[in-house]
Structure formats: structure tokens, C-alpha cells
Amino acid sequence: MAVENRRLGALMFLPAVAYIVLLIGVPFVLAMMYAFSDARIGSGASLHFVGLDNFRSILQSPSFRAALRNSIVFTVVAQIIVIICSTILSIALEKPFRGRKFLRFLILLPWVAPISLGAIGWKWILDSIYSVITWVLIWLHFYKPYGAPMWLGEPHLAMASVILVHCWRLIPFSTVIMLAGLTAIPKEIPEAAAIDGAGFWRTLFQINIPMMAPIISVAVLFGTIFTFTDMTVVYILTAGGPFDSTQTLPSLAFAVGIQGSDLAAGAATSLFLVPALVLIAYFMLRAAHRAEVV
Amino acid sequence: MPRLTLRKFGARALHVSVLLIFTVLLAFPFYWMLIATFKQNIDLYTVENNPFIFNLPPTLDHLKLLFFETRYVRWLGNTALVGVIVVAITLVLSLPAAYALARLTGRWGQRIGIAIFLTYLVPSTLLFIPLSRVVAVLGLQDTIWSVVLVYPSFTVPFSIWLLMGFFKSIPAELEDAAMVDGLTRFGAFVKLVIPISTSGILTVVIFTFTLVTQEFVYALTFISPESQQMVGVGIPIFLVRGDVYFWGSLMAACLITSVPIALLYNMFLDRFIAGFTVGAIK
Numbered sequence: 001m002a003v004e005n006r007r008l009g010a011l012m013f014l015p016a017v018a019y020i021v022l023l024i025g026v027p028f029v030l031a032m033m034y035a036f037s038d039a040r041i042g043s044g045a046s047l048h049f050v051g052l053d054n055f056r057s058i059l060q061s062p063s064f065r066a067a068l069r070n071s072i073v074f075t076v077v078a079q080i081i082v083i084i085c086s087t088i089l090s091i092a093l094e095k096p097f098r099g100r101k102f103l104r105f106l107i108l109l110p111w112v113a114p115i116s117l118g119a120i121g122w123k124w125i126l127d128s129i130y131s132v133i134t135w136v137l138i139w140l141h142f143y144k145p146y147g148a149p150m151w152l153g154e155p156h157l158a159m160a161s162v163i164l165v166h167c168w169r170l171i172p173f174s175t176v177i178m179l180a181g182l183t184a185i186p187k188e189i190p191e192a193a194a195i196d197g198a199g200f201w202r203t204l205f206q207i208n209i210p211m212m213a214p215i216i217s218v219a220v221l222f223g224t225i226f227t228f229t230d231m232t233v234v235y236i237l238t239a240g241g242p243f244d245s246t247q248t249l250p251s252l253a254f255a256v257g258i259q260g261s262d263l264a265a266g267a268a269t270s271l272f273l274v275p276a277l278v279l280i281a282y283f284m285l286r287a288a289h290r291a292e293v294v
Numbered sequence: 295m296p297r298l299t300l301r302k303f304g305a306r307a308l309h310v311s312v313l314l315i316f317t318v319l320l321a322f323p324f325y326w327m328l329i330a331t332f333k334q335n336i337d338l339y340t341v342e343n344n345p346f347i348f349n350l351p352p353t354l355d356h357l358k359l360l361f362f363e364t365r366y367v368r369w370l371g372n373t374a375l376v377g378v379i380v381v382a383i384t385l386v387l388s389l390p391a392a393y394a395l396a397r398l399t400g401r402w403g404q405r406i407g408i409a410i411f412l413t414y415l416v417p418s419t420l421l422f423i424p425l426s427r428v429v430a431v432l433g434l435q436d437t438i439w440s441v442v443l444v445y446p447s448f449t450v451p452f453s454i455w456l457l458m459g460f461f462k463s464i465p466a467e468l469e470d471a472a473m474v475d476g477l478t479r480f481g482a483f484v485k486l487v488i489p490i491s492t493s494g495i496l497t498v499v500i501f502t503f504t505l506v507t508q509e510f511v512y513a514l515t516f517i518s519p520e521s522q523q524m525v526g527v528g529i530p531i532f533l534v535r536g537d538v539y540f541w542g543s544l545m546a547a548c549l550i551t552s553v554p555i556a557l558l559y560n561m562f563l564d565r566f567i568a569g570f571t572v573g574a575i576k
Contacts (some may be wrong), residue, residue, distance in 0.1 A: 008479055013406065016391035023425075023447035024413050030424035039427075085316070092312045103313060105560050106321040106451050112559040113324070113552035114374040116510045120530040121548055124330065124541055130338065132326065132345045145341070155374025169307055172320060180567045199307070229417030232510040234528050250419035250511075257423045258515055267423045274420070 018149040034267035041261040066244040067252040068272060070159070074248060075227045078166040082223055083216060085167070086174035087209070093175065094182050104176075111172035119236040122165050126151040126237070157246030158238050162246050165233050170226060174219040181215025182208070219289065221280050228276055249273055324552065330545035331356055338541060356542030360533075365520055366547055369528035372438050376524065377506045379442050383503045384449045385495065391455030393483050397466070407458055416450040418511040419517075421447075429516050440516035441524065445509065450504040456501070458567065460494035461487065497565045504559050507551070525551055 035054055037047040058064045093104065110118055125132055130273065134148040142148075152158050193203050209216075231250035234240060239257060240247035247255075249272050257266015329345075329485040330338060332352035343349045360366050395410075425444055426435075434440040468490075469482040477485065488495070506524075513524040520532050529547045533540055559566075 004327060005479065009394035009403065012390035012394035016387040016454060019387055019446060019450060020410065020413055022446060024416050024421065027421040027428065031420060034424060088312060089316050092309055096457045103317055106317050109324050109556050110320050112504065112556040114508045114555065115550040116530045117552050118323060120544060121327050124509065124545060125323060125326055129341060135345050141431060149458045168320065176563060176567050220402045225415055229419050231419050249522040253419060253423065258426065263423050273417065277415055281415055281432045285408065
């Protein structure tokens with residue numbers, strides 16, 4: 001019976017596993033092979049290997065260095081902001097109140113709407129001439145008419161804009177994940193603390209937040225992946241400019257590999273995502289393992 | 295006592311203002327899309343005008359342009375078609391796989407399940423370069439079939455993960471009883487387990503469909519003709535002519551496309567979150 005079950009089981013999951021291997025496993029290996037070859041768009045099916053040439057040349061490229069630095073900076077800064085904001089927001093949303101469902105829908109919009117469309121919405125908000133932010137700042141007399149900076153045209157402001165849009169998209173996601181974690185905390189514990197005389201802040205910092213730690217780490221792990229591997233926000237807002245100041249590894253890989261036809265250099269660039277992914281996978285496995293043991 | 299009520303009032307004011315500030319900041323771009331959708335061009339493009347109000351009467355011009363003079367409707371159709379096909383492929387692959395891993399394969403199933411979940415972490419921005427070549431070799435470039443082929447690679451892993459949790463919550467005695475009554479194991483899966491799993495299946499359908507509409511990188515890489523676009527690429531890339539942005543129509547398209555997807559997603563939100571947080575919450 002057990003053997004029969006196992007045979008049927010193998011038969012039932014084999015198609016899915018084959019599909020995953022063919023469309024994730026094989027391309028993953030291909031990406032590594034391309035990185036050591038001189039493949040270009042239109043260069044035919046056979047690969048010609050060139051050793052570490054691609055890595056040597058991209059490591060010397062200023063664009064790549066900017067992309068590597070930006071990828072790390074954007075991800076880390078966005079995660080810090082997202083965690084602080086979504087902890088606050090999830091605590092504010094925890095207790096039932098009238099209109100909570102509707103409010104949750106509005107808050108979730110940035111996460112559930114297609115990211116390319118949200119990003120183009122921001123591109124309009126941050127427009128060089130018709131930006132609503134510019135209008136408000138001029139109205140408040142912070143700037144003279146036509147004297148305001150171009151939000152996406154100056155390196156530091158463009159970087160801040162990309163981070164802003166990532167935060168805008170991820171705060172809803174982290175918030176609902178943390179809400180799920182908050183509701184899973186047994187109500188008796190904070191209540192007992194309140195009876196023992198602990199105030200709101202003390203309960204928050206000594207009971208709720210520590211008990212939320214595992215769920216916060218889940219939100220951080222997913223958030224890190226979503227920011228680090230994203231190219232949509234950068235591609236639509238700034239296309240990596242001005243002067244590569246918002247270039248990230250994925251957007252550079254696209255610019256070099258697809259738009260520039262240099263598949264090999266593009267693949268080598270995107271391979272630099274892998275160490276971070278391996279690290280995240282490790283932490284996820286640890287979390288899964290811990291949950292199983294408990 | 296007055297001090298206590300004052301404190302209570304303060305806490306309430308803080309609570310309300312936190313909610314208000316976040317809601318306004320997060321929902322603002324969508325409100326902004328709504329305003330731009332109905333504004334006349336002269337109103338949109340006059341720097342001195344207060345952008346928050348209609349300085350000139352609202353207009354339907356942007357909607358007319360969007361629906362009658364661009365390929366927007368075609369992109370919606372392409373996306374819906376791809377969505378339906380990808381949903382079908384996803385269900386065919388992930389239903390049996392999830393059942394097998396939940397019920398039939400024991401400890402191995404658990405491990406393979408986790409391995410499958412980890413593949414969900416491999417991003418499109420790592421695979422799009424080799425896949426662009428695979429798509430070209432198969433002759434699928436510039437057609438929607440390229441994304442039909444590739445999209446299940448990210449919908450299947452997450453669907454298997456969601457359905458595994460779902461199947462595990464069905465009492466095994468149900469199938470045992472059905473098998474005593476003469477059904478084979480596979481028969482019990484098809485005739486008993488699938489019919490009682492409608493809500494799990496529906497969750498996968500909605501999740502897959504929203505992922506298809508949200509995807510950007512593969513569609514951008516594989517498809518270049520305007521008529522073959524998916525909605526997520528067509529709007530931000532092809533509603534721009536040269537350097538001219540048709541902001542009114544662009545914002546209308548963003549809003550009209552986003553809101554239905556958001557409504558659908560919202561209905562099934564709690565289940566998706568359960569999929570993300572398996573393990574971290576007991």
C-alpha cells in the first residue's frame with residue numbers, strides 16, 4: 001500500500017516538477033553558462049566560453065558598481081522604513097472599528113495593483129513640470145515658480161523617489177503579514193500584562209513586538225526579495241538615470257543583456273543577485289524548520 | 295478623572311491620525327489617477343492651476359481616446375486570454391502535485407514541498423535573459439504564447455504551496471472511507487477531494503490571475519509588437535508616443551485596470567497571506 005501510494009504520488013507530482021525544472025532549473029543553469037560565454041542576441045545556439053572575461057569587464061564598469069551599490073542601498077533603506085511604518089500601521093489596524101474593511105482595501109491598493117501601473121502613477125506625481133508635489137511646495141512658498149527641483153532628474157532625489165515607491169508598494173504587504181501575526185498572539189498575554197499594570201507602550205515593546213519577531217522576519221525576507229530583484233520600478237521611473245544614479249542590478253542586466261544585445265554581460269550582472277537569494281533561502285529554511293520542530 | 299479622559303482622547307486622536315496619514319499616503323496615487331482621468335488637457339497642463347480641483351469642467355476625452363484610439367481593449371483581451379490559459383495550466387499541474395505532496399509521499403513530500411517553495415524565490419530578473427533565448431528558439435517571440443509558456447513557472451510553485459496546506463486540512467478519513475467503498479486513491483482525489491476543495495481552487499485561480507496581470511519583466515522582454523502586449527506593459531510603454539505622455543488616458547488606464555484586480559485580490563487576501571506565513575504562525 002505504502003509503495004503503491006508513493007508510486008502514485010510520484011506520478012502525480014512529476015509533471016509539475018518537470019515543468020519547474022525545465023523553466024526555472026534549466027534557465028538558471030543557462031544563465032550561469034551565459035555568464036562565462038560571449039553569447040549575444042542572434043549569435044546562434046552554440047556557446048563559446050570565455051572564462052571570467054565578462055566578470056572582469058563588468059567589475060570595472062562604473063555602471064555596474066553603481067548598480068550593485070544602489071541595489072543594496074535601496075533594499076536596506078526601504079526595508080528599514082517599511083518595517084517601522086508597517087509595525088505602526090498594523091497595530092493601528094488591529095482592533096476592529098467601523099470602516100476597517102474599506103480602509104484595509106484602500107491601504108492595500110499599492111500592493112495589489114500591477115506594479116508597472118502604480119509606478120507610472122508616481123511618474124505623473126513626480127513629473128518634472130506638472131508634479132503635484134512641486135505645486136504644493138510653490139504654493140507654500142518653499143520654492144519660486146519654476147524654481148523647484150526635478151524629482152526624477154537629480155541623482156539624489158531620483159534615488160529617494162525609487163526608495164519611496166518601493167516603500168509605498170511594500171508597506172501594505174508587510175502590514176497585512178504583520179496583522180496576521182498580531183491576531184495570532186494569544187489575547188490573554190497582553191491582557192494579563194495590562195492587569196499587572198503594564199501601560200500601552202510597555203505592552204507594545206516588551207510583549208507585542210517581541211512576539212511579532214518571527215512574523216516581522218517573514219515580512220523582511222519577502223520584502224528584501226521583492227525590492228532587491230525588482231526592475232519594474234526603476235525601469236519605469238528613471239530607466240536607471242540620471243547618470244546611472246538609480247541603476248540596479250536587474251535594470252542594468254536588462255539594459256545590457258536585452259536592450260544592448262549582450263546576453264553574456266547581462267547574465268553575469270544578474271548572477272550577482274544570487275548570493276542574496278541564497279542567504280534569504282537559508283533564513284527561510286531555518287524559519288520553516290523551527291516551525292516544524294515547535 | 296479628567297486627566298484619564300484627556301489621555302484616552304489623546305490615544306484616540308493618535309490612532310485616528312496614524313490611520314488617516316497612512317491611508318492618504320498609500321491611496322493618493324489612485325486618487326490622483328482618478329482626477330487626471332476626467333481633467334481637460336488645458337487644465338492638466340497649466341502649471342498655475344490648482345491641481346486638486348477641476349478648474350475647467352470634467353471631460354470624457356481621455357476615456358474616449360483610450361478605448362477607441364489605442365490598443366487598450368486589445369491588451370485587456372490578451373491579458374484575459376493569457377490569464378485563463380495560465381490558470382488552466384496551473385491547476386492541471388499543481389492540483390495533483392499538491393495532493394501527492396500532502397498525502398502520498400510522506401517525509402519526502404515535505405522536503406520536495408519546501409524545495410518547490412524555494413523556487414518561488416528565483417526572480418524573473420535572473421531568468422529572463424536565458425528564457426528570452428529559449429522563447430526565440432521555440433519561435434514564440436512576439437506572441438502571447440511566450441508568456442503562456444513562462445508564467446506557470448511562478449504560479450505553479452506558489453499554488454502547490456497553497457493547495458498543500460489546504461489538502462492537509464481535509465481529514466484523511468474521508469478518502470479512506472471512499473476507498474473502502476471501492477474508489478481508487480486517484481478516484482477519491484478526482485471525485486471527492488477536488489469537489490470539496492472549491493474554495494482552495496478558487497484561491498489559486500484568483501492568485502494566478504492577479505499574478506498574470508501584475509507581471510512586467512517577461513512580457514517586456516519577450517513581446518515587442520504593440521498589438522500583442524499584455525496590459526501591464528502596454529499601458530506604461532505604448533501609451534507614450536516618443537516623449538509625449540498622454541497622461542489623462544494613461545492614468546485612466548491605470549485606474550480602470552487596477553481597481554478590479556484589487557477588488558478580486560482583496561476578497562482572497564487572508565488565504566494568500568496564510569500562504570506567505572505558513573510556518574511563522576502556529
